[in-house]
């Protein structure tokens with residue numbers, strides 16, 4: 454029987470525990486989001502993050518920069534938030550409009566407030582095995598694996614995708630947890646054979662129903678990061694109905710990795726507030 458890795462209910466449980474921890478701490482953590490432009494998906498993600506803040510007792514501030522803003526304008530907003538002692542976490546919603554230099558903006562975030570974990574310092578610490586803030590999606594996946602007592606140490610893990618926000622930090626977190634890790638990408642030769650090696654398969658390609666049963670080792674744990682539209686429906690990278698017949702455990706889309714990402718952002722923001730407390 455396949456186990457459905459229910460990120461929704463695990464995230465609900467984690468948010469409740471976090472709410473208690475924040476209440477007991479006497480702290481009032483605050484998260485600031487920066488959004489540039491009016492991309493509907495980005496607006497929706499930011500709204501979900503603000504709602505989660507409200508639920509656990511984290512204050513939130515939303516900074517909206519016009520879509521035609523320059524890199525300097527976005528940098529000004531980040532710099533104000535860096536200086537604001539009442540703000541513990543800063544999240545710049547990506548993607549930024551094409552004319553904005555995303556790398557400069559990410560590198561401008563105060564590393565003590567980098568709750569998204571995309572700053573080169575945060576990624577460097579993660580790579581060196583001493584993470585401070587790990588990116589929320591892969592960190593949330595590690596939490597989900599732990600909540601279901603899925604052994605990672607010694608497992609063969611294969612990650613499809615090498616982005617800075619998911620694939621690369623996912624591989625680093627799995628390596629830090631003693632998995633043997635392969636990263637695949639669009640130039641990987643014989644991808645199916647690589648993926649079939651995986652005890653833990655993480656797909657973050659952004660290709661709807663790309664992962665089929667032939668690519669999955671029987672009994673593998675399959676983590677689907679993808680958020681894709683297919684015939685007007687939200688689907689993952691994994692052909693869920695077919696792959697669940699061969700996997701031992703699998704995340705659904707929606708309700709798998711997505712809610713874990715938001716819960717982890719809340720946990721990172723509280724951790725940032727605790728770190729700031731003398």
Ligand SMILES: NC(=O)c1ccc[n+]([C@@H]2O[C@H](COP(=O)([O-])OP(=O)(O)OC[C@H]3O[C@@H](n4cnc5c(N)ncnc54)[C@H](OP(=O)(O)O)[C@@H]3O)[C@@H](O)[C@H]2O)c1
Nearest residue numbers: 590614615616619638639657658659678679680710711714
């Ligand atoms: N659930 C969540 O919370 C969450 C969070 C973040 C992202 N996502 C979703 O996860 C997906 C990936 O996001 P991302 O930001 O990592 O995307 P991305 O930056 O577009 O990266 C996609 C990666 O997949 C690889 N890839 C694409 N086609 C491939 C193929 N045919 N074979 C093998 N590898 C292939 C690319 O390889 P190259 O490097 O060679 O181009 C790239 O490394 C998207 O659907 C996104 O919406 C979900």
